[in-house]
Amino acid sequence: MRARVRILAHCHFISIAVAVFSSILHLSSTASAADPDCETLNHSWKTKYYKDFGVQWPLVHFRCPTQTSEIALTLYHLEHLKFTPNSKGYSPNFYSFAKKYIEQIAYLPKDKDYPNTTVAAAGHPYEDSVLGTIFGKTVRRMTLNDIFFFTDESMRASTIVHEASHFRPDDPSHVNCSHGDMSTEIGNQACDAKFYDTDGRGSGYNYDFIFHAWVRDHLTNNELEKSVSNEKMTYLLLNRFNEYTNDQVKKWILN
Secondary structure, three states, X not given: OEEEEOOOOEEEEOOHHHHHHHHHHHHXXXXXXXXXXXXXXXXXXXXXXXXXXXXXXXXXXOOOOOHHHXXXXXXXXXXXXXXXXXXXXXXXXXXXXXXXXXXXXXXEOOOOOOXXXXXXXXXXXXXXXXXXXXXXXXXXXXXXXXXXXXXXXHHHHHHHHHHHHHOOOOOOOOEOOOOOOOOOOOOOOOEEOOOOOOOOOOOHHHXXXXXXXXXHHXXXXXXXXXXXXXXXXHHHHHHOEOOOOHHHHHHHOOO
16 A cells, blocks of 8 residues: 555644643553553454554554554553533534544654654645556544654644544634743644633544543543643633633633
8 A cells, every 4th residue: 555645634732831740640640540450451452453443563462661552552541532422412422423524543763854743643635546547535543743742641642532522524723822831833733722621522632632621521430531631621711712802711711
């Protein structure tokens, strides 16, 4: 199979401050009570995750912790999140959402075009040709960069949801930031134009925010830390949306 990049469509930018803080958390942390053992991760990877997400490297038995085990753990958390339904009886399934829109997961050790990137992952629509006979098939591929592995579990999970949202047909994509910690970067394309405090609207950072809101306010098991999601929500609302209201800040930001 031969593949070529058609468009570098969407990226998940992480600020330097958040990346450094998260890397410290990640490197110094130990497994939580909710984390499965290594054999469970290997079994889930081999029988489910590898195929569900079209992983683009060889299937082998891995040790823990390794980069592959961290991806497997992230998908495990997404699969096993349990929420109390909202007032309308709805609760999301973020694993199914990600599986629906991401056809392939690939890994890029270091982006040669952006060696100092703060991008954790990017969504690339690819045109594939199979043995030179079939053209024009678009493959929805999420490419992980090294910084993905130096973030905490909540951010890794929300990154996958974020990138999956970019493959929706009606995704409005990102815009340049008018304020916040990415606003000084020229051509940053690191914000959503508007904050919609509801499921299913806006671009990737809206989906980041809604993911963390469900974890903070509705999670019924211990897959992820609610306090971490609360911090992420504050950061996202104040830095990654060009338009939001004071009422939305009062509604979502806990003092």
